[in-house]
Amino acid sequence: MSSFSVNEPSVRTKWFAGTLVILYAIITMIPLVWIAMTGFKSPADAISYPPKYIIGSDSDAGFQPTLEGYVNLFTTRTRQTQDYLEANPPESWADEIVRKYDMVIVGPSKFGERFLNSVIIGFGSTFLSVFLGTLAAYAFSRFKIPLADDLLFFILSTRMMPPIAVAIPIFLMFRNLGLSDTHLGMILLYTAVNISLAVWLLKSFIDGIPTEYEEAALIDGYTRFQAFYKVVLPQAATGIASTAIFCLIFAWNEYAFAVLLTTANAQTAPPFIPTIIGIGGLDWPAIAAGVTLFLLPVMVFTILLRKHLLRGITFGAVRK
C-alpha cells in the first residue's frame, strides 16, 4: 500500500502540488518581474498603453532596454541650451543618455546615500536585536529568573499594537533626546520593535537544545559563558539565521517611522524612492530601478543564510 503511505505522496499528488507551487510562484513573481523590467524602460515606454513587455522586440508590445532609469536614479541633471550642449560634448556614456532630453549630469543624486543609510540602520538594528535577543533568550531558557513568564509576556506585549500607534510619543522623545534624524536613533527604534520577536523566536530554538551539551562542557573545564559560546551558539545557528532574516526584513522595509523621524541626514531608501521626480511627473523607470536595487540586499542575505535555515544538522547526537 505504498501509494497511500504518509511518507511517500503519490505521483498525482506530487504533480498537483508542484503545479500549485509553480502557479503561486508565477503570480507572486509578476510584480517583481514587472518592476525589474520597468527599470530598463524609457519613461515613455514605462507608461505606454497597451503595456510593452517583450525585451528588444520591434513589435507593438516590445521595448528597447535602456539604462536611463538607473542613470536618472543615481544622478541629478539640469536642462541646458543648445549652444552649451554643442560646445560641451558628452563626458561619459551616462551623460550621452541624458543628452536626448537636452540635459547634462551635474552630480550624483541622494540615492547612494539613502541606500547606505538603509544598510547601516537595517543591518545595525538586526545585529543588535539578534545579539541582545540571543543573550536574553539563553537566560530565559536556562536560568531560574523570578517572574520569567511575566517578563516574557511583557516583552511580547510590545507587539500587541502597531508600532506606529506610539509614533507621536516617540517623535517627541527623539526630539528631546536629539535622536531625530540620526542613525543611532533609527537603529535603537528598530531594535526595540524587533527584540520581542528575537527573544521569543530564539528562546524556542534554545529550549530545543538539550542542556546535556552545556553540562558536558562545564565538566570538561569550560565556564558557563564559554559553554554558551562554543556549544550552544553553533547549534543555535539555524535559529539565529532565521531570526536575523525576520529582523532585517522589518527594519529594511519600514516606512512610516522613517518618513516621520528622518529627513536630511539618516533618511532610509523607502521614504526616498517615491520622491524621485522626473521631467513632467514621476520618473517611473528611475523609481523601478531604485526598487529593484532595494530588493537585492535582503535577497542576497537570505540566500547567504539559507543553508542555516535547513534544520537537521544537530539531530541525533543526544539520545531521547
Add this chain to the structure above:
Amino acid sequence: MAEVQLNGISKAFGATRAVHDISMTIGDGDFVVLLGPTGAGKTTTLRLISGLETLDSGSVFIGGRDVVNDTPAQRDVAMVFQQYSLYPHLTVRDNLAFPLRSPILKTPEDEITRKVQKIAEVLQIPHKLDNKATALSGGEMQRVSIGRALVRNPSIYLMDEPLSSLDAKLRADLRVELKRIQADLGSTLLYVTHDQIEAMTMATHIGVLEEGRLVQYGTPKEIYENPVSVYVASRLGLPRINILPSTLFPGAHKGPQIGLRPEHIQQGDGTEARVLRSEHLGDQTRLHLEVQGHPLTTLTDPNQQVAVGATIKINLQNPLYFDASGARIV
C-alpha cells in the same frame, strides 16, 4: 586521582527528597558502583559531586579539598552521561580533544593528538576520528562519550549508566574494557547503574541507594552475603532472593521472614515443593517451585530432568533472616 568524601549531602527538588543525608568515602583508586532502581537518587548524587547541582546541605571533599563553592570545571571531575551528549557540530577528534583544549587544561596540540589517538585505539574507533559526531552509531557515540572522559586524568570519573543504551554484546565488551582501563590507570571511579552484573563484576565497593538514602556500603561480597535488609538482598543475585514466611519450613527460626538464594536451597529431603516450571538456560536450569502456595525460584543441575508437576524435597542451608519490616536479623 584522589579520594572523594561525601559528608551528609542532601538535595530536594520541591517536595521530593532526591538525596538524603548520604555520607561515604570513595577511596583513591576505588571503583565504586551506586546501585539502585530508578528514582533512588543515583544520578543526583553524581550531579552533586560534579557540581551540576548545588547541595542543600552537607559537604563534598575531593582530594581533601572542600569543593562546595567550586564550579564543575574547578572540581576536576570527568563525567559520562547516560545520554551520549557528543557535541554535534564537532568531529569525533574534536569531541575527544574538547576537554583537553579547555582553558583549565590548555594541553599543547601535539600532546592532544597523541592522547586522542591513544584513547581512540583503546575504544576501537581510530578510523572514525574524522567523522562528524552525528554520523556514528549509538554504540560508537557512547564509546566516544566515554573516551571524552578517559582522555583526561581527573580526580574522579563519574559515570551515569554509560552502558545502558548499548546492545548486550557491546555492553559486555565495554564492561571488561572499562574495568581494565580503570585498573591500569588506578583511577577513582564512581559508577551509577541498576544492572547488578555491572555492579558485581566491576566494583571494588558497592553503595546501595533506597529513596535517596545510602542503605549499605561495602564490597560486592559483603553486600551479597551480608545484606542489611530485604531491599539490599533483592538488588544482587540472579535469580532474585526468595523472601518467604519462616513458618513454611520446620525448625527454629531467628525471624519471621526468611531469605533464600539458590545456594541456600538444597535438594534431597525436607519440605515438599511442587515444580511449576523449569527453564533451561544452557549452563543452568531455573526451577520455579511452589511451597504451600508461595512461589520460589532456584537453580538446578542442567543435566537433571525435572518433570512439571512433580514434587521434590528441599532443605535450607544457612538462610538469611529478616524481621517483619525487612531488616536483617543476624
